[in-house]
Amino acid sequence: MPSIxxxxxxxxxSTATVSRALRGRAGVSPDTRDRVLAIADAMxxxxxxxxxxxxxxxxxxxxxxxxxxxxxxxxxxxxxVDRKLRSRGYxxxxxxxGGHGTNRExxxxxxxxxxxxxxxxxLCMALTDEELAALHALEQPVIVVxxxxxxxxxxxxxxxxxxxxxxxxxxxxxxxxxVHLAGGGSFGIDFSVPRLRAAGFEDAVAxxxxxxxxxxxxxxxxxxxxxxxxxxxxxxxxxxxxxTGIVASxxxxxxxxxxxxxxxxLRVPEDVSVIGIxxxxxxxxxxxxxxxxxxxxxxxxxxxILLAELEHEPGVPTDQPATEPHELILRRSTGPxxxxxxxxxxxxxxxxxxxxxxxxxxxxxxxxxxLNRSRARTV
Amino acid sequence: MPSIxxxxxxxxxSTATVSRALRGRAGVSPDTRDRVLAIADAMxxxxxxxxxxxxxxxxxxxxxxxxxxxxxxxxxxxxxVDRKLRSRGYxxxxxxxGGHGTNRExxxxxxxxxxxxxxxxxLCMALTDEELAALHALEQPVIVVxxxxxxxxxxxxxxxxxxxxxxxxxxxxxxxxxVHLAGGGSFGIDFSVPRLRAAGFEDAVAxxxxxxxxxxxxxxxxxxxxxxxxxxxxxxxxxxxxxTGIVASxxxxxxxxxxxxxxxxLRVPEDVSVIGIxxxxxxxxxxxxxxxxxxxxxxxxxxxILLAELEHEPGVPTDQPATEPHELILRRSTGPxxxxxxxxxxxxxxxxxxxxxxxxxxxxxxxxxxLNRSRARTV
DNA sequence: TTGTAGGCGTTATCAA
DNA sequence: TTGATAACGCCTACAA
Numbered sequence: 119m120p121s122i123x124x125x126x127x128x129x130x131x132s133t134a135t136v137s138r139a140l141r142g143r144a145g146v147s148p149d150t151r152d153r154v155l156a157i158a159d160a161m162x163x164x165x166x167x168x169x170x171x172x173x174x175x176x177x178x179x180x181x182x183x184x185x186x187x188x189x190x191x192x193x194x195x196x197x198x199v200d201r202k203l204r205s206r207g208y209x210x211x212x213x214x215x216g217g218h219g220t221n222r223e224x225x226x227x228x229x230x231x232x233x234x235x236x237x238x239x240x241l242c243m244a245l246t247d248e249e250l251a252a253l254h255a256l257e258q259p260v261i262v263v264x265x266x267x268x269x270x271x272x273x274x275x276x277x278x279x280x281x282x283x284x285x286x287x288x289x290x291x292x293x294x295x296x297v298h299l300a301g302g303g304s305f306g307i308d309f310s311v312p313r314l315r316a317a318g319f320e321d322a323v324a325x326x327x328x329x330x331x332x333x334x335x336x337x338x339x340x341x342x343x344x345x346x347x348x349x350x351x352x353x354x355x356x357x358x359x360x361x362t363g364i365v366a367s368x369x370x371x372x373x374x375x376x377x378x379x380x381x382x383x384l385r386v387p388e389d390v391s392v393i394g395i396x397x398x399x400x401x402x403x404x405x406x407x408x409x410x411x412x413x414x415x416x417x418x419x420x421x422x423i424l425l426a427e428l429e430h431e432p433g434v435p436t437d438q439p440a441t442e443p444h445e446l447i448l449r450r451s452t453g454p455x456x457x458x459x460x461x462x463x464x465x466x467x468x469x470x471x472x473x474x475x476x477x478x479x480x481x482x483x484x485x486x487x488x489l490n491r492s493r494a495r496t497v
Numbered sequence: 498m499p500s501i502x503x504x505x506x507x508x509x510x511s512t513a514t515v516s517r518a519l520r521g522r523a524g525v526s527p528d529t530r531d532r533v534l535a536i537a538d539a540m541x542x543x544x545x546x547x548x549x550x551x552x553x554x555x556x557x558x559x560x561x562x563x564x565x566x567x568x569x570x571x572x573x574x575x576x577x578v579d580r581k582l583r584s585r586g587y588x589x590x591x592x593x594x595g596g597h598g599t600n601r602e603x604x605x606x607x608x609x610x611x612x613x614x615x616x617x618x619x620l621c622m623a624l625t626d627e628e629l630a631a632l633h634a635l636e637q638p639v640i641v642v643x644x645x646x647x648x649x650x651x652x653x654x655x656x657x658x659x660x661x662x663x664x665x666x667x668x669x670x671x672x673x674x675x676v677h678l679a680g681g682g683s684f685g686i687d688f689s690v691p692r693l694r695a696a697g698f699e700d701a702v703a704x705x706x707x708x709x710x711x712x713x714x715x716x717x718x719x720x721x722x723x724x725x726x727x728x729x730x731x732x733x734x735x736x737x738x739x740x741t742g743i744v745a746s747x748x749x750x751x752x753x754x755x756x757x758x759x760x761x762x763l764r765v766p767e768d769v770s771v772i773g774i775x776x777x778x779x780x781x782x783x784x785x786x787x788x789x790x791x792x793x794x795x796x797x798x799x800x801x802i803l804l805a806e807l808e809h810e811p812g813v814p815t816d817q818p819a820t821e822p823h824e825l826i827l828r829r830s831t832g833p834x835x836x837x838x839x840x841x842x843x844x845x846x847x848x849x850x851x852x853x854x855x856x857x858x859x860x861x862x863x864x865x866x867x868l869n870r871s872r873a874r875t876v
Numbered sequence: 877t878t879g880t881a882g883g884c885g886t887t888a889t890c891a892a
Numbered sequence: 893t894t895g896a897t898a899a900c901g902c903c904t905a906c907a908a
Binding site: 510511512513514517524525526529548550551552553554612 | 877878879880881883884885886
């Protein structure tokens with residue numbers, strides 16, 4: 119790990135010239151530039167980021183703050199941010215709250231302010247006013263990926279419309295006893311997303327002229343296990359009254375619902391339809407109809423915006439960015455609502471598992487027109 | 498973001514004293530220390546990491562190199578590393594290859610050598626000789642989490658023993674037509690793990706006096722989808738010849754196997770038993786019997802070792818660390834091998850899903866004695 | 877116990 | 893086009 123003056127000495131030039139050459143600055147003759155580059159490369163020289171950071175005030179790194187790494191949405195978004203950053207020569211500092219919400223204070227008041235990063239991507243968390251103030255005080259660009267956070271621009275799908283679309287899909291198939299398998303605000307995760315999704319469900323149900331009551335919501339807490347339990351209980355009831363359609367606010371919860379249905383001996387989608395949100399990597403094998411979103415793309419876009427700002431690129435999109443698209447993916451977990459008379463007698467075919475082919479079903483109602491770039495396709 | 502001399506001025510002392518006080522060095526009177534601390538706190542002072550790093554040569558950050566973030570093992574291990582690091586005041590720099598293996602060169606030759614990190618945790622990747630050399634040249638402590646990598650100490654379970662245990666569990670239940678649902682070396686992931694696991698399977702099968710042929714292995718590539726497809730094909734065969742037991746080298750592949758069995762109309766575990774490795778968070782809802790490992794703990798331990806080395810803690814465990822424990826978790830996906838006569842007639846009960854209760858099964862054979870701290874328990 | 881001053885490795889300013 | 897040289901902000905002998 120040679121230093122810049124060793125390179126300079128070897129090249130017979132000053133450190134200033136080496137610096138200029140290596141950074142691609144103007145004012146260096148092609149000859150010397152090539153020579154310096156060759157020598158630096160041969161010596162394996164790489165500038166120390168601390169020194170460069172001290173001198174320039176730029177760290178070539180951005181931070182990513184997550185409630186927890188180990189979840190589909192977060193790990194995907196991290197991947198997206200990383201991809202974009204890496205391609206632009208930036209490093210990524212990861213700050214995980216580890217699901218605890220502890221060390222939260224430390225993250226904010228120590229690591230982040232150490233001038234180690236040039237910008238911050240916050241994944242889907244609710245921030246306290248104090249934290250928001252601290253961030254703004256940093257005078258560093260910040261962007262949220264995941265849910266609207268007051269006082270911050272954010273990148274996400276239109277959560278309300280997404281769940282509305284999902285619900286409308288089921289309504290279009292004739293379902294009338296529909297429940298929302300809702301998530302909550304674990305992990306210090308932003309509350310606005312669950313709230314928006316619940317609203318989307320209610321929008322659609324109400325628009326269909328159906329009633330929305332307390333029984334319309336099952337609390338799955340964004341977890342397979344909880345979802346499975348709660349759905350199992352709901353499906354155990356009177357066949358004439360149990361839900362025929364389940365709108366899950368996340369695919370993971372939808373998996374729980376599918377497993378619960380299977381264990382209850384119900385066929386999907388003949389007895390009960392399930393639709394999720396996400397398009398998790400397991401969704402295809404589960405045959406789960408879902409609303410797809412792409413957190414990797416969201417992460418990439420967030421990083422792009424931050425970088426554009428840091429590098430003063432022209433046309434900086436400094437305001438609230440446009441909404442990310444979502445898309446209905448038709449698979450086998452949704453189908454026409456069972457006839458009421460039939461519903462009670464169902465679940466009698468032998469040896470079928472979680473997944474049933476739904477003899478040619480499709481959204482019998484076109485997805486709403488103004489639905490934010492949403493499309494539908496069959497996979 | 499005040500600098501150290503502003504704090505010094507305000508406190509009426511020199512920068513040296515401020516530095517000493519803040520870093521908890523000896524040689525500062527309690528009075529001045531308290532005063533300095535209070536003032537620094539009030540001013541919101543935090544030392545610049547670049548400056549501190551330049552001066553001390555320590556960055557208070559360690560790097561984590563992963564093939565891809567978005568997978569159970571990796572995101573868990575990252576979480577573990579992060580947890581430990583955070584508790585010790587270190588930052589975590591994430592380097593993801595993003596599944597591509599591209600930018601690999603960049604990661605190694607730019608980011609990491611920029612003196613931005615004090616040590617490196619490599620997750621489960623095969624390293625080229627050149628990369629290994631580069632790492633050693635850094636003169637920074639390195640540790641691998643996940644699989645043995647030549648020339649590097651590593652932290653992992655005994656993969657061979659783990660799969661051997663899994664296989665013996667099935668053998669103990671009387672299974673004789675057992676297949677290994679194997680993973681591969683995607684993502685530039687280390688090849689040694691798949692190889693070790695295959696060996697463990699063969700160990701057990703051979704020890705039981707059964708034959709191991711080409712048909713004993715299904716290639717699931719560590720992916721649910723592939724696993725499901727390949728198992729579906731295997732189960733479609735002659736009931737008298739198809740496997741009655743499946744040892745999956747990962748839980749995700751085991752899920753694929755369970756789904757394939759369900760779609761084929763086979764009951765689990767009456768018709769076919771499935772055991773996995775990992776204890777993925779979905780395993781419980783799937784009722785999957787599996788060999789548990791704890792990547793979070795592995796990550797924590799790796800970080801601890803690195804930190805101990807960096808801080809010159811006494812008793813530095815600089816050598817190859819002890820193996821991580823694994824443990825058999827009994828659930829509902831494994832049961833006694835079907836009687837051959839019965840096997841053909843199976844799968845006739847109505848409306849059962851993926852998961853079947855296995856009327857009281859258990860390992861009918863105690864787990865081998867010398868099996869590396871493995872235990873068994875029912876969940 | 878406290879202060880002074882040099883150095884860490886780069887970048888940037890200003891001359892040449 | 894190049895080269896001195898002063899920051900950058902902090903840490904730490906060394907002196908007091």
